[in-house]
Amino acid sequence: LGGLSPQAIYKMLKAKELESIMISPRKKVIPPESVRTILIDKGFKYQKQILAFDMIKGGVGKTTLSSTVAARASHYGCKTLIIDFDLQGNLSRSFELPNKTYKIWIDIVKDNVDVNETIINVSPYLDIIPSNLNNSRLDIEMQHASTNIKDHVKDILDNVIDNYDLIIIDCPPAINKVSASAICASDKVIIPLNPDPYAMDGLVMTLNEIKRIKKSFKLKNPDYMIVWNKYDARKRLGAIYMHDLASQIKVEHILPVVIRTDTSYENAIANAASIFEASKNTNAKEDIDQMAREIIGLNKWVEENSIDK
Ligand SMILES: Nc1ncnc2c1ncn2[C@@H]1O[C@H](COP(=O)(O)OP(=O)(O)OP(=O)(O)O)[C@@H](O)[C@H]1O
Numbered sequence: 001l002g003g004l005s006p007q008a009i010y011k012m013l014k015a016k017e018l019e020s021i022m023i024s025p026r027k028k029v030i031p032p033e034s035v036r037t038i039l040i041d042k043g044f045k046y047q048k049q050i051l052a053f054d055m056i057k058g059g060v061g062k063t064t065l066s067s068t069v070a071a072r073a074s075h076y077g078c079k080t081l082i083i084d085f086d087l088q089g090n091l092s093r094s095f096e097l098p099n100k101t102y103k104i105w106i107d108i109v110k111d112n113v114d115v116n117e118t119i120i121n122v123s124p125y126l127d128i129i130p131s132n133l134n135n136s137r138l139d140i141e142m143q144h145a146s147t148n149i150k151d152h153v154k155d156i157l158d159n160v161i162d163n164y165d166l167i168i169i170d171c172p173p174a175i176n177k178v179s180a181s182a183i184c185a186s187d188k189v190i191i192p193l194n195p196d197p198y199a200m201d202g203l204v205m206t207l208n209e210i211k212r213i214k215k216s217f218k219l220k221n222p223d224y225m226i227v228w229n230k231y232d233a234r235k236r237l238g239a240i241y242m243h244d245l246a247s248q249i250k251v252e253h254i255l256p257v258v259i260r261t262d263t264s265y266e267n268a269i270a271n272a273a274s275i276f277e278a279s280k281n282t283n284a285k286e287d288i289d290q291m292a293r294e295i296i297g298l299n300k301w302v303e304e305n306s307i308d309k
């Protein structure tokens with residue numbers, strides 16, 4: 001927590017009578033609300049941002065990273081909403097949804113359902129707008145409703161934006177109207193990239209699509225950030241592909257974290273937060289923690305305010 005020592009945190013918990021939860025005789029966890037109070041007290045500001053996790057190539061880790069980073073951001077007291085725009089609903093399946101019948105984005109488009117009715121709380125500070133196969137008609141419905149792609153997602157999110165610090169949109173591996181609209185609404189597009197020989201093809205297509213959308217709607221945003229996922233230090237070509245990209249993309253567009261290959265993500269399909277529940281330290285835990293800290297601006301804040309007390 002921003003360079004605070006465990007003793008300093010313990011003191012703050014006591015002084016401010018903040019809640020903490022004993023999970024074993026020697027281990028306590030601090031719930032998001034208490035973390036938020038501590039960080040705000042130390043001067044940290046939660047910045048508002050909408051991020052689209054997008055990449056035309058499938059299987060690169062859009063869903064894995066968006067769900068785990070959202071879960072981790074919420075642990076840091078960041079009020080987070082995650083939106084599943086993939087009709088496969090993989091992201092939705094990674095959270096335990098309380099009931100079987102729920103409203104999704106197509107209900108907003110088709111039946112004018114209030115966006116608030118589609119939001120489900122899954123854990124403290126973490127909400128989701130789920131998806132399922134019914135969203136497969138989204139593009140057609142959006143055409144019927146002659147929806148304005150530029151403002152569609154943005155206008156709907158305007159109704160809830162005050163309730164969140166971070167809104168993350170998990171896009172499908174396709175160019176379609178709803179992901180174009182998600183891009184228009186975003187401050188940044190996060191592009192997961194795997195260090196393999198085909199990485200560049202998917203990246204070039206995705207970047208061209210973002211460029212095309214920005215140009216045709218005359219938008220200033222979104223910016224984009226690339227994040228390396230599925231890095232395996234034992235495969236020497238991986239490092240070569242990364243080096244190759246680094247020579248072609250400006251460094252400010254590359255997130256300063258690398259997500260290593262780790263088997264614990266498989267379990268995240270059943271429960272996105274599960275990678276943090278294991279008691280032992282894993283690469284996944286460490287990497288997603290770093291990625292979440294980068295995204296919410298915690299690393300930068302710590303760097304700028306060394307608050308070692
Ligand atoms: N760092 C990682 N280490 C190990 N496995 C990973 C890692 N990242 C993702 N995976 C696995 O790769 C597979 C594809 O990941 P994911 O579904 O997140 O990709 P995606 O980009 O959302 O795919 P799609 O384009 O189909 O939506 C999943 O089985 C996931 O568990």
Ligand SMILES: [Mg+2]
Nearest residue numbers: 062063086090
């Ligand atoms: Mg996905």
